[in-house]
Amino acid sequence: MARRLALITGASAGIGAAFARIYAAHGYDVALTARRADKLTALAEDISLRAGVETLTIAADLADPAAPDAILAELAAHGRQVDALVNNAGYGLTGLFAETDWHDQKDFIQVMVTAPSELAHRVVAGMVERRFGRIVNVASLAGLMPGAAGHTLYAASKSYLVRFSQSLHLETANTGVHVSALCPGFTYSEFHDVNGTRDLVTRSTPGWLWLGADEVAANGYEAAEANRPVCVPGAPNKAIAVLAKLLPDEWLLALLASQGGRFRNTRA
Ligand SMILES: NC(=O)c1ccc[n+]([C@@H]2O[C@H](COP(=O)([O-])OP(=O)(O)OC[C@H]3O[C@@H](n4cnc5c(N)ncnc54)[C@H](OP(=O)(O)O)[C@@H]3O)[C@@H](O)[C@H]2O)c1
Structure with a gap:
């Protein structure tokens, strides 16, 4: 029997690279996509x-609306x-909403919301037909609480992924297709280097709050196998x-108003 295939977006670093290793270790062929072909x-x-x-690599920028189609066409x-x-x-995406360029926000929505939704939409019917499938949407702990000032659409996009995963999880019940949202907290990866908040978050957070990308991805893999709709790694x-x-949200908003700046760069 041909091996199953796992498609992993953002596989060039961090949690995505860890997912690729885990799916391969469980006998899946893996298709890896991100922008950096060399990685x-x-x-x-x-x-x-x-x-x-077997491995396949597909260099693609998910900010390009044509990318999901191109990735699946390549497969x-x-x-x-x-x-x-x-x-x-x-x-x-750092900064305050009003001070950022709309094109950057539009790209952000494309990468964080539209592309994952489109990829899931395009593969889920085939999964149901074959009576087997796994969809893991990597959301965030930030998607389970009210939004903080700065990085404005981040919590919103992750909250979307949690709700989307829950709905699709219910829709695919008893079909052999498992859908899970993975909600990591602070995770060692390139994430905070890319958005320039490494020093800020390192100063503001204790080490025990951080998990390694391997542990986070392993939690996500297990949650999908167990068909848990939402998985939060780490006690x-x-x-x-x-x-x-x-x-109450009012309390959390007050907390975020006083503490949010410790984690989020509100400069454009
Ligand atoms: N690290 C944390 O503390 C944390 C916490 C909660 C949730 N998360 C979530 O976990 C996921 C993985 O992040 P990470 O922590 O592993 O960060 P990371 O090490 O920076 O990895 C991010 C991955 O996304 C890819 N990517 C970024 N923009 C892309 C684009 N326009 N098109 C295609 N690929 C793109 C990057 O590849 P290229 O640069 O090669 O394109 C890279 O492979 C993200 O969804 C993040 O929001 C992270």
Whole structure:
């Protein structure tokens, strides 16, 4: 029997690269996509050597509305269909909403909301037909609480992914397709280097609040296998998620108003 294929977006670094290794270790062929082709190639070579599975790399910028179609067309040209989709690619757009360029916000929505929705939409019917599928949407703990000032659409986009995952999880019940939202807290990856907040968050957060990308991805993989709709990795993050559910939004907003600046760069 041909091996199953996992398509992982944002596979050139951090949590996405960890997901690629995990799916390969579980016997999946992996299709890796992100913008940096060199990183994808290096990871693909390493995965092939270690896991002996087939790897495909597709360099694509998800800010381009044509990217999801191009990625799936490339897979189809190789005669492959997607059995597991990890919508992981993402970044933080710093600054206050009014002070940022709309084109940057538009690209952000395309990468964080539209592309993952389109990829899921295009693969889910085939998964249901074949009675097997896994969709992991990498959201964030930030999507489980009210938004803070700065990085304005980040919490909104992650909240969208949580709600989207829950709905699709219900729609695919008893079809063999599992849908999960993964909600990491602070995770060691390139994320805070890319958005320029590494020093800020390192100063403001204790080490015990941070998890490694491998542990976060392993939690996501297990949640999808167990068909849990929402997964929050790590005990401290789980406690924060529970508090965010229990406390009134007014209290949380007051907390975010006083503390949010410790984690978010509000300069444009
Ligand atoms: N790190 C954290 O503390 C944390 C916490 C909660 C949630 N998350 C979420 O976890 C996910 C993975 O982030 P990470 O922490 O692993 O960060 P990371 O190390 O910076 O990895 C981000 C990945 O997304 C890709 N990417 C970014 N923009 C893209 C674009 N326009 N088109 C295609 N690919 C793009 C990057 O690849 P290229 O640059 O090569 O394109 C990279 O592979 C994100 O959705 C993030 O929001 C992270």
